Amino acid sequence: MNKSLTVGLILGAVTATAAGAMAGYKMMSTPASAQVVSATATSKTVKTPRQECHDEQVVQQKSPKDEHRLVGTGVGAVVGGLLGSRIGGGNTRIVTGLAGAAAGGYAGNKIQEKMQKGDTYTTTRKSCVTAYDRREEPTGYDVVYELNGKRHQIHMDHDPGQTLPVRDGQVIVDPRQSESQSR
Secondary structure (H helix, E strand, C coil): CCHHHHHHHHHHHHHHHHHHHHHHHHHHHCCCEEEEEEEEEEEEEEEEEEEEEEEEEEEEECCCCCCCCHHHHHHHHHHHHHHHHCCCCCHHHHHHHHHHHHHHHHHHHHHHHHHHHCCEEEEEEEEEEEEEEEEEEEEEEEEEEEECCEEEEEEECCCCCCEEEEECCEECCCHHHHHHHHC
């Protein structure tokens, strides 16, 4: 055999062996998984509006037919005037009659006002308000993991379990990445 061929083969074998040893050492020193320290479920509150209706009784005042209470005032004035004129004699009857008519008119007006306020009717009306239904909706997990002696935090859409897969010194968050590349 040729001397340079032998030296080349030996150097090639040494180089291949050294490269294989370095790759093996790197594979052994790089962890295959990261240790999960904690995984806390997270959620958000979702409010859904809805109409809540019920019937309620409402008391309403009837519209008065005699808005200015003229009938009560007139009847009161006549009755007061008649009663006032019965008191006294002579010219005082006119004065007491006028005073009785004024007092009677005022009293009749107030009596009719009170009666009109008491003239009510009851109706039923539908009353609606917006109410909210609340529910908690999961948003994922806040995960704390340890890799190479350092703690890191990430958010994941699923519970990671006890460990996270590692490739090339990086955590694989999506489990589909780990499965597709291990095939």
